Amino acid sequence: MRKKVTLKQLAKELNLSISTVSKSLKNDSEISQKTINRVHELANFYNYKPNALAVSLKSNKTNTIGVLLPEILNHFYAKVLFGIEQEASKNGYKIVTCITNESYEKEVEYVEMLNYSSVDGFILALSKETQMLNKLDHLKDLKRDNVPLVMFDRVSEEVDCDKVIVDDKHASKTAVQHLIMTGCKKVAVISTIFDLSVGKLRLEGAREEVSMHDGVTLIELPIKNIETEEKEIEVFIKNNEIDGVLGLDETAAAIAINMANKLGYKIPKEISVIGFTDGLLSKHSYPKLTTVSQHAEDLGAKAAKMLLDRLSNTSDTSENKYKTSTEIVKTSLILRDSTN
Amino acid sequence: MRKKVTLKQLAKELNLSISTVSKSLKNDSEISQKTINRVHELANFYNYKPNALAVSLKSNKTNTIGVLLPEILNHFYAKVLFGIEQEASKNGYKIVTCITNESYEKEVEYVEMLNYSSVDGFILALSKETQMLNKLDHLKDLKRDNVPLVMFDRVSEEVDCDKVIVDDKHASKTAVQHLIMTGCKKVAVISTIFDLSVGKLRLEGAREEVSMHDGVTLIELPIKNIETEEKEIEVFIKNNEIDGVLGLDETAAAIAINMANKLGYKIPKEISVIGFTDGLLSKHSYPKLTTVSQHAEDLGAKAAKMLLDRLSNTSDTSENKYKTSTEIVKTSLILRDSTN
DNA sequence: ATGAAAGCGCTAACAA
DNA sequence: TTGTTAGCGCTTTCAT
Numbered sequence: 001m002r003k004k005v006t007l008k009q010l011a012k013e014l015n016l017s018i019s020t021v022s023k024s025l026k027n028d029s030e031i032s033q034k035t036i037n038r039v040h041e042l043a044n045f046y047n048y049k050p051n052a053l054a055v056s057l058k059s060n061k062t063n064t065i066g067v068l069l070p071e072i073l074n075h076f077y078a079k080v081l082f083g084i085e086q087e088a089s090k091n092g093y094k095i096v097t098c099i100t101n102e103s104y105e106k107e108v109e110y111v112e113m114l115n116y117s118s119v120d121g122f123i124l125a126l127s128k129e130t131q132m133l134n135k136l137d138h139l140k141d142l143k144r145d146n147v148p149l150v151m152f153d154r155v156s157e158e159v160d161c162d163k164v165i166v167d168d169k170h171a172s173k174t175a176v177q178h179l180i181m182t183g184c185k186k187v188a189v190i191s192t193i194f195d196l197s198v199g200k201l202r203l204e205g206a207r208e209e210v211s212m213h214d215g216v217t218l219i220e221l222p223i224k225n226i227e228t229e230e231k232e233i234e235v236f237i238k239n240n241e242i243d244g245v246l247g248l249d250e251t252a253a254a255i256a257i258n259m260a261n262k263l264g265y266k267i268p269k270e271i272s273v274i275g276f277t278d279g280l281l282s283k284h285s286y287p288k289l290t291t292v293s294q295h296a297e298d299l300g301a302k303a304a305k306m307l308l309d310r311l312s313n314t315s316d317t318s319e320n321k322y323k324t325s326t327e328i329v330k331t332s333l334i335l336r337d338s339t340n
Numbered sequence: 341m342r343k344k345v346t347l348k349q350l351a352k353e354l355n356l357s358i359s360t361v362s363k364s365l366k367n368d369s370e371i372s373q374k375t376i377n378r379v380h381e382l383a384n385f386y387n388y389k390p391n392a393l394a395v396s397l398k399s400n401k402t403n404t405i406g407v408l409l410p411e412i413l414n415h416f417y418a419k420v421l422f423g424i425e426q427e428a429s430k431n432g433y434k435i436v437t438c439i440t441n442e443s444y445e446k447e448v449e450y451v452e453m454l455n456y457s458s459v460d461g462f463i464l465a466l467s468k469e470t471q472m473l474n475k476l477d478h479l480k481d482l483k484r485d486n487v488p489l490v491m492f493d494r495v496s497e498e499v500d501c502d503k504v505i506v507d508d509k510h511a512s513k514t515a516v517q518h519l520i521m522t523g524c525k526k527v528a529v530i531s532t533i534f535d536l537s538v539g540k541l542r543l544e545g546a547r548e549e550v551s552m553h554d555g556v557t558l559i560e561l562p563i564k565n566i567e568t569e570e571k572e573i574e575v576f577i578k579n580n581e582i583d584g585v586l587g588l589d590e591t592a593a594a595i596a597i598n599m600a601n602k603l604g605y606k607i608p609k610e611i612s613v614i615g616f617t618d619g620l621l622s623k624h625s626y627p628k629l630t631t632v633s634q635h636a637e638d639l640g641a642k643a644a645k646m647l648l649d650r651l652s653n654t655s656d657t658s659e660n661k662y663k664t665s666t667e668i669v670k671t672s673l674i675l676r677d678s679t680n
Numbered sequence: 681a682t683g684a685a686a687g688c689g690c691t692a693a694c695a696a
Numbered sequence: 697t698t699g700t701t702a703g704c705g706c707t708t709t710c711a712t
Contacts, residue, residue: 004456004485006705017683022707032681047481049456053397054705057688062393064436064458072422075620078412085412085439089446094453096404097437099425106429113434116389117344117689118404141387145344251624258626280415284591284621286598346689357699362691372697394689397704457705 005046014042025050056117064094065307066119068110070102070127070154075250075279076296077125080152083300084123091308093120104129108138115141121148121307126156131196134158148310152303154197162310163326164303166294168198171331172205175246175274175292178333180209182340184244184272186217190233190256191248194222202248202276223252234259243271250277250291257285257338273338287337299329345386354382365390396457404434405647406459408450410442410467410494415590415619416636417465420492423640424463431648433460444469448478455481461488461647466496471536474498488650492643494537502650503666504643506634508538511671512545515586515614515632518673520549522680524584524612526557530573530596531588534562542588542616563592574599583611590617590631597625597678613678627677639669 011018016035024031024039025048042048056062067084069077081097088095096119098110107127114122122142130136131154139159142149149161179187189206193199203220210218221236223229233255237245245260247253253275257267265271267287275282278293306327351358356375364371364379365388382388396402407424409417421437428435436459438450447467454462462482470476471494479499482489489501519527529546533539543560550558561576563569573595577585585600587593593615597607605611607627615622618633646667 008705018706019684019708020682023682026707030681035681049452051397051457051705052453053393053402053457054688055707057391057393057397057690057704058706058708060688072412072418072425073415073620075413078418081437082412082439085437089438089450094436094438094458096434097421097425098429098434099422110429112389117391117393118434251620254624258624261626280413280591281620281624284594284598285624286601286626348689358690359692359700360698363698366691370697375697391689394704395691397688397706398690398692400704 004051005048006051010039010042010046010048014038060117062118062120063092064096064119065304066110066114066122066124067095067097068107068122068124069097069099070125072097072099075281076153076277076294079279079296080125080300080303083297083302084304085300086297087301087304087308091304093304093308100127100130102128104133104135111138111142115145115147119147120311121150123150123152123303123307125152126154128196131156148307150303150307150310152299156197160324162306162324164299164306165326165328166198166299167328167331168201169205169208171276171292171294171333172202172246172248173209174331174333176206176209176244178290178335178339179244179246179272179274180213180216182268182272185215186219186240186242187244187246188219188221188236188240188242188256189246189248190221190223190236190252192223192226192229192252193249194220199248206246230255230259234262237265237271238263245271245273247273247275250275250279250281253289253291254281254285257287257289261286268338268340272340274333278334282334282336285338290336290339291334292331293334294331295329302327302329344391345388346391350379350382350386350388354378400457402458402460403432404436404459405644406450406454406462406464407435407437408447408462408464409437409439410465412437412439415621416493416617416634419619419636420465420640420643423637423642424644425640426637427641427644427648431644433644433648440467440470442468444473444475451478451482455485455487459487460651461490463490463492463643463647465492466494468536471496488647490643490647490650492639496537500664502646502664504639504646505666505668506538506639507668507671508541509545509548511616511632511634511673512542512586512588513549514671514673516546516549516584518630518675518679519584519586519612519614520553520556522608522612525555526559526580526582527584527586528559528561528576528580528582528596529586529588530561530563530576530592532563532566532569532592533589534560539588546586570595570599574602577605577611578603585611585613587613587615590615590619590621593629593631594621594625597627597629601626608678608680612680614673618674622674622676625678630676630679631674632671633674634671635669642667642669 007018007021011021024036100107152164155163245256260271275289275291278291282289282291347358351361364376440447492504495503585596600611615629615631618631622629622631
């Protein structure tokens with residue numbers, strides 16, 4: 001077994017002191033060129049790399065950011081992760097990814113675990129449970145410890161930090177408007193996320209838009225049980241003479257399309273469908289789903305940028321150091337074949 | 341700003357030495373109960389947590405494993421990640437996730453970056469490019485440095501390490517067999533991954549199975565360009581009178597279903613379809629896709645277990661320390677509505 | 681131009 | 697029972 005080579009060993013082999021070697025590696029001007037060359041040569045030979053742990057301990061910087069996701073099997077979060085990863089790695093940061101699986105307990109556990117010097121900052125979307133319980137001390141502690149935090153998508157007003165959110169309300173307004181403009185009179189809103197902040201906003205937008213148009217009605221179908229989602233949607237479509245569907249999450253929309261197909265409705269002729277999250281399901285449904293793109297990758301990249309920005313300004317003692325901001329990612333409606 | 345509290349500060353405040361505090365925190369029997377209590381009390385008060393970096397530097401263990409994925413927007417890898425994460429966190433390990441985006445260069449970069457003491461071991465699936473280039477020195481270096489590596493799914497025989505693979509050949513044999521048993525005579529194999537190890541194996545299995553049945557033919561459609569995949573598949577279905585499709589990846593199967601629908605074929609009556617990877621697309625296609633489940637989460641969990649096993653046996657100097665093993669994850673055919 | 685020494689926060693062998 | 701010391705690998709100030 002080859003032990004990893006350290007400065008100490010290089011120094012010994014070169015008959016130099018550790019500090020000289022260290023400086024040489026950084027091409028410090030106070031070291032002679034000759035020594036610098038010798039050092040580099042041996043370092044290359046051994047493929048020397050500084051021990052990241054030691055550097056971090058010394059510098060109090062890990063170049064790592066902690067990312068907490070409620071879910072990973074959800075395409076939206078996977079895309080956000082991708083965006084974060086791209087931006088972070090571009091700037092020499094690594095990311096440690098934790099999946100809270102919608103659990104409050106896990107969320108707290110992860111935050112505490114990583115907070116003790118494993119990461120320089122956090123990017124996080126609240127777990128479902130955390131959002132319902134509304135217990136946020138673990139995040140407020142971060143603030144107290146002066147550890148930068150960027151929340152995205154599922155955020156809380158009670159936590160003062162940088163945020164990146166999607167303009168959910170406006171997005172669903174636009175979506176519903178499109179349904180109405182293309183002739184829908186009886187629009188259904190279907191989803192499993194009515195009780196999440198984003199779900200509420202989307203519902204609100206839909207209601208608002210409908211209320212602005214005479215002769216258009218809105219029906220809401222909150223799915224209680226994800227196991228029976230499909231059946232619920234099928235029955236719902238059969239029993240209500242709807243001509244438009246807005247699925248607040250991608251799955252709901254995909255299922256709506258399939259059930260409408262199954263029941264023999266023509267899409268978009270008889271029923272139009274719009275979904276949220278422009279993921280694989282939307283691209284590969286039949287017909288292809290018109291969908292609200294939240295530009296998840298951009299969102300992730302933006303969140304990472306905000307965090308990196310904070311991290312590089314830690315020495316900034318001016319007032320704006322503490323002024324947090326909230327960026328809103330614009331959505332866009334991607335027109336495909338499930339609407340007229 | 342509250343600085344994070346250290347042993348030193350606790351010691352000072354308690355008028356004890358650092359080591360006494362350290363030992364007290366571990367309830368060391370050589371410390372008086374009284375002192376232990378005092379220490380714990382103050383530690384709790386300050387919510388003291390040991391600095392993970394320092395502990396790691398000292399112990400030469402980071403309790404972190406590096407996971408390198410070729411892609412994250414692919415449901416299979418997302419599920420594997422989930423499995424790894426579950427298993428790792430259950431054992432007090434964190435994971436740092438890197439996405440190579442199918443690039444050889446990124447793969448090398450990540451491995452080198454993490455190898456310098458950021459992680460205790462690696463779990464990795466080769467990037468497409470790495471697999472094509474067949475340059476594996478970065479992984480062989482790991483072996484040389486005695487850093488445990490577990491490869492999964494896209495593996496290489498040239499690297500001697502623990503592996504977890506899917507029984508791809510057998511899986512596609514079974515799938516094709518099912519198509520044949522349910523009446524298919526002309527089976528198409530469609531995919532974008534013909535040149536990956538797993539793609540080759542799957543193709544091999546299909547060929548083998550077909551060759552065992554008289555009167556059954558196989559047609560292969562390797563998609564060259566992912567941009568035109570849909571069109572290629574549509575034209576292909578139109579021009580060949582196939583009655584069965586095996587999609588070697590989930591997307592290909594989903595598209596095949598949609599195009600068959602579009603062309604007016606009845607599924608599964610006229611055309612049967614089977615896909616790989618039991619992901620969202622398979623569950624939410626219409627009709628629902630019969631699919632080969634690779635049990636991605638189990639696979640991830642298994643890979644994590646193998647790695648953790650290695651990590652806990654580092655002191656094991658016996659010969660079997662160096663004996664690597666390959667576990668094969670059994671697949672199963674999930675029967676749904678796209679086959680008879 | 682080079683080296684000695686202190687220190688990041690922690691652990692553990694050894695001393696008192 | 698408690699404390700001293702050395703050391704993990706590195707950086708950096710301050711000698712030399």
